[in-house]
Amino acid sequence: MMGVKDWVLSQLVSKSVVSTSQLSAGDRFSNNESPNEEFSNRVSADTSRLPISNPESQSDYPLEQVVGENSFESHCRIDEKLLDPLAKIERLQINFLRIVRRLRQSPDNLVVAKVLYRMHLASLIRAGESDLKRTNLRSDRAGKIAAEQEASGLPELDFSFRVLVLGKTGVGKSATINSIFNQSKAITDAFQPATDRIEEIGGMVNGMKISFIDTPGLLPSSTSSFRRNRTILCSVKRFIKKSPPDIVLYFERLDLINVGCGDFALMKLITEVFGSGIWFNTILVMTHSFSALPDGPNGYPLSYESYVTQCTDLLQHYIHQAVSDSKLENPVLFVENHPHCKTDVTGEKILPNGQVWKSQFLLLCLCAKVLGDVNTILKLRDSIELGPSNTTRLPSLPHLLSSFLRHRTVVGPSGEDTDANVMLCSDIEEDEYDQLPPIRILTKSEFEKLSKLQKKEYLDELDYRETLYMKKQLKEESRRRRESKFHKDGSLGADGSSDNQEPAEAVQMPDMAVPPSFDSDCPLHRYRCLLTGDQWLARPVLDPHGWDHDVGFDGVNLEIVTELKHNMVASVTGQLSKDKQDFNIQSECTAVYVDPKGPTYSVGLDIQSSAKNLIYMVRSNAKVRHFKCNVTECGVSVTSFGGKNYIGAKIEDSVSVGKRLKFSMSAGSMGNFRQAAYGGSLEATLRGRDYPVRNESSSVTLTVLSFKKDTVLGGSFQTDFRLSRGTGMSVSGNLNSRKMGQVCVKTSSSDHVEIALFAVVSICRALLRRRVNHRETLETG
């Protein structure tokens, strides 16, 4: 749930501009009786949901606004109908800025600036190449023209919108309408339902023609009230059929919000009658904002902000349940209608946080209406729908090929990474660690007494020794594995039975972070894991954003490595998660056979879920080591998804120069009888001196992918290194022939906290610069 600022901000963060979707899209949802017939001939506007970069994006569901027949176009005079869309947008922009001035909001106001920005983006999307320059000029000029027109009062402002109000009886719907018009236009009653029929109440506020459709209040949900509520809603539906509203307001009392959970049943009924789409256009309005705040768990009254957040979250939660979608975010407005409500120096009613609520109310309605009109004018549409996603986004063939071409590390029979193992074994130097002179570990107080330079030298020495010690450990581990294998071979050969080894000691895995709302009655140790020597590892997966927020564990992660037969090992790794909506699986099963004569063969099955589909890949690989420095691999695969099968083949070769430099190349193709994608890569990798103990390496890769006569060349680099003890850095970047690319710099430090300050300073500078730029843009306008 969001405040006005957050709402518009989130619209921008979600990379969307303004988008349109028919509210009749609601008939995709559980509504049999032609759910949105009222809305069927209107175009609705979502203030955010037009994805710029990814038209298929389904991740954002902000406010959607209904634009009715009385919307922009019907207000336009005949000559306006002749204007081209960009001219209409300019006119709308000018009107918007004129009203903003009347509401005494500066164009610098965040909400206003964002709406202008979104209008500009939307125009850019629709503008043809030749119109691009014009679009920029127009958005700059609008502010100036608005100021001139306001000064002269000409032409007369022509702006209107219609608002539908819904909510339980006595929540203050009619009182709010009266407050907005500053007159007693609707009947209110403190003791009994006051509005007994649907009534349209119109008036002028700040030069805008506003018309409210006041409706009889719904009764608190119960079996006896269900029928009456349904009748009211159906009659509202009939009323707005011919002339749908621009905005819907759902009212609730801030002071009574936590009493019972009847709201959910009401929201469900509203969804049933109007369709889920109605919530796209709904602003939540909380009346009685000056009521006494309830006590918090510590016995003191809650702060206004935290109480408001709690209430709005609850309401938003009910809406999510009603529409079966947790991504929708409705804007929220706070209202206080009491005649003795506190006022500011200008006599405007204010909220406990000092905000003038009426101007916020009008501003948000204005923004929603304007963005809706932009959608109508530019005919922006989107394909976003509420509820669980039904669309299947299947991976493309080039995408499948590039993941097939990626090198897979082969896990050998003793569970180790063969590449790293080879590197360790080739390290024939004597163990340097054993030759080191003994060192005395200092106590904390002794360490404190050292000078700065001595401290540094001492820590560097420890670090050096730690590296050597880890190297030695890894080598010993690898030697032990080889010996036990050799031993096993020998003993099997002699008496057919392997030696009885002491079972490895169980090691406790580090504790997992548990959600803050974790039930204190459930002991934490339930989720503790022991790592035993039996090569099984199963861990629950914590997903704090999962369906079950209280427990947060929706999945399980499994890793198994087991020796099936002599020289044959099988491994399964995977993660499974299941909640009420989704089932996800990512798994890799591989069986590896190491031929004593040299080659290694592997077969495997990968299963991966993609939306509601599963992608299967059966693969097989053969690997031969020629001499010590050259490894050749070839692989085939069959991938099956969406009822189609693709066959893939690849060849890989890698040559090591010395211990640290490695060149690899791969080439392959994937496709079926009708189409195929081809690709390949060349890679050079330089490993750090202490690999694999310290994961330092640099690599440069060139790739080429060709599909349907379209070839994309790409280059990338990745380097991971240690700047100093305790400070690591990773820099990566890529660029392709379509001029798309990215650079990523990551650093982590346990020593230099000041690095975080750099980040804070750079972010602040970037924000300030944007603000200055924006102000300049508006000033020139």
Ligand SMILES: Nc1nc2c(ncn2[C@@H]2O[C@H](COP(=O)(O)OP(=O)(O)OP(=O)(O)O)[C@@H](O)[C@H]2O)c(=O)[nH]1
């Ligand atoms: N203190 C306070 N009282 C309010 C507020 N809003 C409404 N009221 C009072 O609540 C009572 C009911 O308000 P109405 O506007 O009639 O409520 P309604 O939602 O229109 O009710 P129906 O017409 O029955 O659907 C009136 O006495 C209002 O004065 C508010 O924000 N603060």
Ligand SMILES: [Mg+2]
């Ligand atoms: Mg009323």
